[in-house]
Amino acid sequence: MALLSLKNVWVEYGDKVVLERISLDIAAGSFVSIIGPSGAGKSSLLRVILGQERPTRGRISLADAPLPAECGPDRGVVFQRYSVFPHLTVLGNTLLGLEFSASPFTARLIGSARRAAIAEAEAILASVGLADSMNLYPAQMSGGMQQRLAIAQALIKRPRILLLDEPFGALDPGIRSDMHKLIKQLWRDHGLTIIMVTHDIKEAFSLGTRVLTLDKRRHDPHAPHRYGAGVVYDLALTRKQADEAADPALTAEVNVGITIDTVGNN
């Protein structure tokens, strides 16, 4: 059964249609990559799922309950940049999520509750490889370390869905492949459901269990803004577990099942 489902979702800004007729069911535990050309509404789709924007039409439900059009702790997010707070240390950044929920008025923890939270934060930080950097500020860390922190920060809330908006786009290739290993490891260990927007097609296929391509199905040269983008390819990638274990690199044999526009109606 689907964890997240979108039914006939449209996103319009004024008379500009960005997304049209998006209908999707995303299963729990899947790693969905979203690719598509610039301006095809990848980030708009992510913002709608995040609750940052309200769809103009359509319904979104999370575990069969309608999704409120505001951000909440059930959906974690990592942006390309600015995901961490510059005034807090690595530990402080990670604790913040626990502090917000623990005390809505002071947003701080004290005593044994704080010690328990610190232990939890330390465990998460160790799992993203930041165990030795607890007391650094983001300005003292590389871009890759900041993204590790942003992931740890989101994971400590145990979100139903983790949304990644071009999380590795600003990193150099070596760091990026380390981050691919990390996110894959975390996805497997924590049983996460991940939706990732990316520009990098190789990344989309190597990480995802399902790849969605957004693009415009129709184009009116006289009024290019009148048609929005939809899901033009919906590819489920099924890998053999043995292959995975033997060679988790990009060369793993991929059985691609292509279904063009499974839910929409052309």
Added chain:
Amino acid sequence: MRWVTATPARSRAILLGAAPLAVLALGYVIAAAARHADNPADKILPLPGAMAAAMAGLLFEADPLSGQYLFWADTIASLWRLGLGLGLATLSALLVGLVLGVLPPVRATLGPLVTAIAVVPPVALLPILFIVFGLGETAKVALIVIGVAPFMIRDVAGHIAALPHEQVIKALTLGANSWGVMLRVALPQAMPRLIAALRLSLGPAWVFLISAEAIAADVGLGYRIFLVRRYLAMDVILPYVVWIALLAVVMDFVLARASRRMFGWAHLGAR
């Protein structure tokens, strides 16, 4: 080597910075000596000795009329007004600036009002302040507050509003409400900016203080300067001006150090 990349070492920079000050002082002494050679009773450019003598009277001898040590009484009165005015301005900048910066509906409602107040020349309001508050301390402190608070509010609010929106969204996904965002995300990031705005406000605050004291006061650094002007007493005015400059420099230095010590994270990039 190019001039644009020739960054001097610290000790050298101090030496370079001190040189123009020394030249200025030397030039003054030469000019004063030249004038005194022509006219030993010259009052316009007093010699250092005459300034020391005039200041000794204000520093170490009680005024026969009031029984006060005038220099210290002036300094304390002025610093008290300045501190109170800047303190109130800083507090209002923090509270109002934070709320304006974090909450878009409040910004839409009160932003234009703050802008309107900020564009009124504060000294033009001084007569109103004197009429409303009388000639006492309140009007002088109010002038400083009205003079610098709108600028500080706009600076802090602008800085908070310009924080990456991703930070707010991220905080909401971590379970924060609007209050939590204000308390844990916006407030700490407003603090170093508030100190920077306070440092920039020191100059205008002194202007408003001296203006208010010049017009209606019975004690204060600005009052004394404008009082002795009647007697062409440059031997008091010049040391007072230097003293004011010194106080301003020390305040600026202390604030800069405090910001580095308390909000080190904000200065990491500047290393």
